[in-house]
Amino acid sequence: MVSPELVRQAAARLHGRVIHTPLTYSPSFSRMTGAEVFLKLENLQKTGSFKVRGAANAILAQSAEIGPGGVVTASAGNHAQGVALAAREAGIPATIVMPRDASLSKQEATRGxxxxxxxxxxxxxxxxxxxxxxxxxKDLFFIHPYDDPHVIAGQGTVGLEVLEDCPNPDIIFVPVGGGGLAAGLAVAVRDQRPDLRIVGVQAAACPSACEACRAGARVSIDPGHSIADGITVRQVGAATFPTIRDLVDEIVLVTEDQIAAAIVLLLERKKILAEGAGAVTLAALLSGAVRAPAGSRVVLVVSGGNLDPLILDRVLRRQFLAMGRIMRFSVCLPDEPGALVALLSLLRDIRANILAIDHVRHGPGIPLFSSRVDIEMETRGHEHIAAIRADLAGAGYAIRVR
Known part of the structure; x- marks a missing residue:
């Protein structure tokens, strides 16, 4: 098991090499939960993730053992970037193996x-x-993304910074994938605050650590697709599991919709871009999976911000539809001059902002002397949508909401 002393050594080794990331108070999330909510912004770390801490510590602590061929690792993204940067700064080569379907943006960043x-x-x-x-x-030095004591100790420096900036937190929420961050943070904070509550958070699509804690032993699961790809790990680490089992109070699960909602809230309320794995902690707090007592001090570790722009676009559109910020509908109109202008004039009068429009004159279900109009509009919420539907119905339009 990694010791508190090993984490303190990592902190000394990393001083000036990684960013002491901000711990920022959120009035919005505090009002929503009744607790005092703070965000540990590892999305502002070098490479956009906490992973560079463990990678740099592993390389610096074991530099004498690394040969001319350099280091090798495997990662779906964030650890890859951390190792690549740490190796470059140490002046050694790095070879990274990534799954074939790894995010294109993370591939390019790693090459960069x-x-x-x-x-x-x-x-x-x-x-x-x-x-x-x-x-x-090839006689390369292997750095495991989470099952390495120096990697775990490096990730644990997140916990030391939390206690330095917020000496008396009551609960810390931390994402759990392979377990390096959760295990390292737990070792660091338990040493100083044995009474503090630590909550691990996983995506329900990949509950490997949660199931391991229930079974009392590591289990391998078949994960589903998740926005939180950074913590989609089939089996919690052999080195991390005993620490998580002994020092983390509980592990809770969040759904894809809850993660997506947390991503959007972080972006709208705090102007913080978090990837899915980084947003699970807010998702857990807001979902009620864990009840934070009124007035308690809660720290949410936002572990990374490397969200693929295409995934972000999907998340935003999905959530805006769910929130009533976007309305999509189809309507059949007489195929005659002025019919479309009349519809658009009505939408203008009820202050619906059209984002996209498609005028279809031929297709299944379209009467011979009619056309179908598909419209996507920006709206102000569900009440606005209800008013729009009522006005359209009052004007004789039979719409089909999509």
Whole structure:
């Protein structure tokens, strides 16, 4: 098990090499929950994630053991970038194995830090096996993304910074994937605050650590697709599990809709871009999965901000539809001059802002002398949508909301 002393050594080693990220108070989330909510913004860390802490500490602590071939690792994204940057700053080569379907933006970022990138393996587990074989065959130094004591200790420095900036928190929410961050943070904060409550958070699509704690032993699961790809890990680490089992009070699960809602809230209320894995802590607090007592001091670790722009676009559109910020509908109009102008004039009068419009004259279900209009509009919420539907119905339009 990683010791508090190993975390303190990591903090000394990393001083000036990584960013002491902000711990910021959120009035909005505090009002929503009745607690005093603080955000530990690791999305503002170098490479956009806490992962660089563990990667840099592992390289610096073991530099004498690293040969001329450099280091090798496997990662779906954030650890890859952390190792690539830490290796570049240490002046050694880095080879990164990523699953074939890894985010394109994370691939490009990893290459941008100077690493050699290999897309091999269908899953992270397969990529890890390939990286381990390369380490033996080519005499490279293997850095595991979470099952390494120096990596765990490096991630634990997040906990030391939390206690430095907020000496008396009552609850810390931390994301859990392979468990490096949760285990390291738990070791660091329990040493100083043994009474503090630590809540681990996983995506319901991949509850590997949660199931391991229930079973009392590590289990391997078949994960579903998740926005929180950074914590979609089939099996919690062998080195991290005992620490999580002994020092983390509980692990809770959040749904994809809850994660998506948290991403949008962080962006709207705090202007913070968080990836899915970074937003799960807010999702857990707001979902009521854990009740924070009124007035308690709550810290949410926002572990990263490397969200693919295409995924962000999907999340925003989905959530805006759910929130009533976007309305989509179809309506059949007489195929005659002025019919479309009349509809658009009505929408103008009820102050609906049209985002997209498609005028279809031929297709299944469209009467011979009619056309179908598909419209997407920006709206002000569900009450506005109800008013729009009533006005359209009052004007004789039979719409189909999509």
């Amino acid at each position: 830090y100077g690493a050699t990138l290999l897309l091999q393996g269908e899953t992270l587990a397969e990529s890890l096996l390939i990286a381990g074989e390369m380490a033996e065959e």
